[in-house]
Amino acid sequence: MATGWAGDGAVQDQIDATVKDGIQRARSRLPSGPGLSHCEECEAAIPEARRRAIPGVRVCVACQEARDRDAAFCGYNRRGSKDSQLR
Template sequence: MATGWAREGAVQEQIDSTVQDAVDQARRQLEGVGESLTHCAECDEPIPEARREAIQGVRLCVNCQAEADKRAGHGAGFNRRGSKDSQLR
């Protein structure tokens, strides 16, 4: 594959790094540690039993979890490859 000035294997390293970043982020977001709380750790609202059963170790109610997800972002904000097309936009 033609990669311009990049050394051999650089593109695959970028892909691997992007995948590893996503895996690391997903692991940080996993709750599953210990028992689920009966009330939200942030707002103290009751957490429905169905949510506690569906997600082991849940700590937040649905609303607080949605807010936490918004704050966390989704990490796809940049292009590691730096292709000419992305640089021209």
């Protein structure tokens, strides 16, 4: 339910745009180029199926999981806070 000057689908359009931005940001962080046959961190062999599924992969699953756990989310909502959307 949009109010004021916003159109009827404005809230859903904003949600869709936020999801699209998130997908683009995630895709931009994917590796590209030639991949490795062994992990650059622990030297374990990277399975052929993983190399085919993720072109340019440079780390094994275990090391990638560790990276994902350690990564801090640093995204921000450039469209404003939830409170500003409800006013």
